[in-house]
Amino acid sequence: MAEIVSKATIRDVARTAGVSVGSVSRALNGGKNVSARVARDVAAAAEKLGYQPDFLARSLRTRTTGMVGCLVSDVANPLYASIVQAAEARLRDAGLLMVVANTANDPARERAMVAAFRSRRLDGMLVAPGSDENDRTWRDLATGGSPVVILDRDVPPDEETPSPAVLVDHRDGARTATRYLIGLGHRRIALLTPGARMRPGRERIAGFKAAFAEADIDPAGALVCLQESSMDFAQGDALALLQREQRPTAIIALGTRILAGALRAARDLGLSVPNDLSVIAVGDTDLAAVHSPAITALRWSLEDVGRAAAELLLQRLKGNSGEGQSRALLPVDLVLRDSCGPPAVK
Amino acid sequence: MAEIVSKATIRDVARTAGVSVGSVSRALNGGKNVSARVARDVAAAAEKLGYQPDFLARSLRTRTTGMVGCLVSDVANPLYASIVQAAEARLRDAGLLMVVANTANDPARERAMVAAFRSRRLDGMLVAPGSDENDRTWRDLATGGSPVVILDRDVPPDEETPSPAVLVDHRDGARTATRYLIGLGHRRIALLTPGARMRPGRERIAGFKAAFAEADIDPAGALVCLQESSMDFAQGDALALLQREQRPTAIIALGTRILAGALRAARDLGLSVPNDLSVIAVGDTDLAAVHSPAITALRWSLEDVGRAAAELLLQRLKGNSGEGQSRALLPVDLVLRDSCGPPAVK
DNA sequence: GACTAAATTGGAAACGTTTCCAAATTTGTG
DNA sequence: CACAAATTTGGAAACGTTTCCAATTTAGTC
Numbered sequence: 001m002a003e004i005v006s007k008a009t010i011r012d013v014a015r016t017a018g019v020s021v022g023s024v025s026r027a028l029n030g031g032k033n034v035s036a037r038v039a040r041d042v043a044a045a046a047e048k049l050g051y052q053p054d055f056l057a058r059s060l061r062t063r064t065t066g067m068v069g070c071l072v073s074d075v076a077n078p079l080y081a082s083i084v085q086a087a088e089a090r091l092r093d094a095g096l097l098m099v100v101a102n103t104a105n106d107p108a109r110e111r112a113m114v115a116a117f118r119s120r121r122l123d124g125m126l127v128a129p130g131s132d133e134n135d136r137t138w139r140d141l142a143t144g145g146s147p148v149v150i151l152d153r154d155v156p157p158d159e160e161t162p163s164p165a166v167l168v169d170h171r172d173g174a175r176t177a178t179r180y181l182i183g184l185g186h187r188r189i190a191l192l193t194p195g196a197r198m199r200p201g202r203e204r205i206a207g208f209k210a211a212f213a214e215a216d217i218d219p220a221g222a223l224v225c226l227q228e229s230s231m232d233f234a235q236g237d238a239l240a241l242l243q244r245e246q247r248p249t250a251i252i253a254l255g256t257r258i259l260a261g262a263l264r265a266a267r268d269l270g271l272s273v274p275n276d277l278s279v280i281a282v283g284d285t286d287l288a289a290v291h292s293p294a295i296t297a298l299r300w301s302l303e304d305v306g307r308a309a310a311e312l313l314l315q316r317l318k319g320n321s322g323e324g325q326s327r328a329l330l331p332v333d334l335v336l337r338d339s340c341g342p343p344a345v346k
Numbered sequence: 347m348a349e350i351v352s353k354a355t356i357r358d359v360a361r362t363a364g365v366s367v368g369s370v371s372r373a374l375n376g377g378k379n380v381s382a383r384v385a386r387d388v389a390a391a392a393e394k395l396g397y398q399p400d401f402l403a404r405s406l407r408t409r410t411t412g413m414v415g416c417l418v419s420d421v422a423n424p425l426y427a428s429i430v431q432a433a434e435a436r437l438r439d440a441g442l443l444m445v446v447a448n449t450a451n452d453p454a455r456e457r458a459m460v461a462a463f464r465s466r467r468l469d470g471m472l473v474a475p476g477s478d479e480n481d482r483t484w485r486d487l488a489t490g491g492s493p494v495v496i497l498d499r500d501v502p503p504d505e506e507t508p509s510p511a512v513l514v515d516h517r518d519g520a521r522t523a524t525r526y527l528i529g530l531g532h533r534r535i536a537l538l539t540p541g542a543r544m545r546p547g548r549e550r551i552a553g554f555k556a557a558f559a560e561a562d563i564d565p566a567g568a569l570v571c572l573q574e575s576s577m578d579f580a581q582g583d584a585l586a587l588l589q590r591e592q593r594p595t596a597i598i599a600l601g602t603r604i605l606a607g608a609l610r611a612a613r614d615l616g617l618s619v620p621n622d623l624s625v626i627a628v629g630d631t632d633l634a635a636v637h638s639p640a641i642t643a644l645r646w647s648l649e650d651v652g653r654a655a656a657e658l659l660l661q662r663l664k665g666n667s668g669e670g671q672s673r674a675l676l677p678v679d680l681v682l683r684d685s686c687g688p689p690a691v692k
Numbered sequence: 693g694a695c696t697a698a699a700t701t702g703g704a705a706a707c708g709t710t711t712c713c714a715a716a717t718t719t720g721t722g
Numbered sequence: 723c724a725c726a727a728a729t730t731t732g733g734a735a736a737c738g739t740t741t742c743c744a745a746t747t748t749a750g751t752c
């Protein structure tokens with residue numbers, strides 16, 4: 001006696017319970033306008049048949065799928081993974097499923113996935129576009145109809161109804177970190193960050209420079225090194241940087257790969273941290289926490305980003321399109337550890 | 347003149363093209379049994395109206411959603427993140443979307459998500475059950491109808507039609523690592539691993555013990571330390587372990603958190619790696635690669651796991667249920683770095 | 693108990709596709 | 723050119739729900 005693979009339809013339940021399909025639907029969903037007798041019989045019949053409603057059919061009729069999309073460049077990037085994880089947790093609690101897709105920063109794929117989400121009629125989406133200049137993606141997002149929450153990107157200023165967004169205060173974080181280093185006596189500091197095409201990089205650079213400006217220090221000491229996020233490349237770059245005649249006495253490095261590249265380069269050159277070189281990590285990864293010496297780091301809560309994004313989206317899905325916060329700005333803290341000290345050379 | 351939010355239906359296209367809806371469907375999909383004239387007119391009409399087919403309606407009719415589920419304990423865990431990423435990439439290339447869900451190793455949630463996937467009629471799923479003993483999950487998976495690919499877990503032996511699985515040869519990896527340490531002269535080695543409830547842990551322990559057995563060494567020197575994957579806990583555990591009177595001269599530690607805990611404990615006790623303590627990481631994380639000294643590590647390709655799983659699932663979805671590989675066993679390599687040496691004390 | 697209002701119910705029409713079937717057209721063959 | 727075969731086409735029936743509407747039952751009031 002094999003298990004039936006849940007072929008029971010609402011019509012079967014109706015027949016078994018001796019009521020109409022409409023009544024079954026009402027009994028199972030709203031529970032409103034249903035007599036006790038019908039409710040009981042329907043419940044019994046559904047139980048007996050092992051009835052599982054078909055979300056597809058329901059979605060077709062109700063125009064809502066109970067699924068939201070999440071579009072980032074790479075879920076395996078720790079900086080995204082925790083965001084995705086936290087967002088999924090919150091959305092699941094609300095009964096929603098999450099569809100993820102990686103864009104690998106390919107604009108074409110980005111737009112294709114937005115279209116795919118739309119075509120599947122997902123109820124909404126969380127998106128971190130790969131580039132702020134990708135106009136077509138932004139246009140697609142704007143003209144979609146379904147709610148979109150932006151993850152740490154600046155939405156173009158000309159949007160008529162700007163999407164809600166969760167932003168991280170990278171500018172303040174970078175300024176704090178730079179201030180701290182300047183306070184220790186550093187005058188030549190390198191900021192290692194991937195391109196300024198996206199908000200986080202732009203904001204960090206702005207904060208970095210602001211700290212120099214407000215300290216009234218020679219701004220030539222603010223070395224902005226743009227680079228891709230590949231570890232080997234970062235290492236080569238960092239090597240070149242640290243071999244300059246006027247090498248920086250401190251480095252602010254993003255994430256895991258670039259930080260790792262910088263640390264390796266320092267090690268290869270025999271520079272000790274923090275004596276010869278101070279290091280601050282942007283993003284509090286396992287690597288920063290566990291490295292010897294432990295790396296002072298800028299930390300913000302990825303979980304909060306994911307949670308806030310999910311919350312904003314849920315709010316929109318509930319129809320509160322106008323009211324409520326539509327921008328969240330999350331703080332960045334400087335976690336002091338053992339990788340910074342006064343510069344050795346004057 | 348606002349953009350129409352893609353409200354055009356197949357009926358609109360049919361009207362515009364002056365043909366029947368059936369012809370439109372044929373023209374847009376198969377292209378088979380369609381005259382050149384109709385094909386041209388339909389394409390033109392679809393283009394003009396910006397027609398986007400509704401996957402929901404299509405799914406309802408065709409009984410296939412073009413979506414697959416992915417169920418792991420935590421997508422933010424680097425050991426899963428890359429798997430998910432790679433699987434998504436392969437599935438997307440095949441035109442499928444991926445729904446992810448985290449179970450947090452909660453059996454109830456695990457089963458709920460499997461049910462949710464089923465109810466949404468996802469075409470198939472990739473699953474890493476949280477525990478091999480979770481019979482009810484396994485039963486749910488088996489009686490589902492849609493194809494399931496298991497990620498690095500042993501499927502119960504009593505399955506009539508066992509699901510395909512992607513397995514990693516952790517046993518061989520652990521044996522190789524242990525052999526290597528024994529070859530260096532170590533006789534007391536600790537294996538730090540989370541519980542043996544799941545295949546990877548079980549296999550590693552087996553390989554670990556096998557190496558001792560084949561070397562004909564006192565098996566009492568094989569110290570298996572089960573622990574949860576929390577860093578702090580691991581650190582405390584590692585401290586206790588390294589303070590025993592007969593402390594191990596080498597440690598094999600899983601992942602990022604446990605490895606980090608072990609390294610910190612060693613540092614706190616003033617033990618230098620590799621002089622006082624040899625360390626092998628299980629899983630080649632950023633931490634292992636970048637640590638000073640760089641940590642010798644067991645490496646397997648998470649990307650291959652994800653890719654192979656997606657491949658297996660696609661194969662099943664194409665209907666090749668019988669033929670073809672249904673088990674993939676991926677190799678584990680030992681990456682030699684600077685964290686191992688002969689034991690100091692004899 | 694009659695009448696009105698409210699609540700419940702059954703039946704059918706959507707939702708937007710794909711696919712079946714029969715009718716109509718084109719193609720092929722002697 | 724007639725006839726059969728093959729191809730193309732339109733119309734309608736699914737797919738499994740929810741929801742509208744009218745019909746019916748129940749409750750409420752004088």
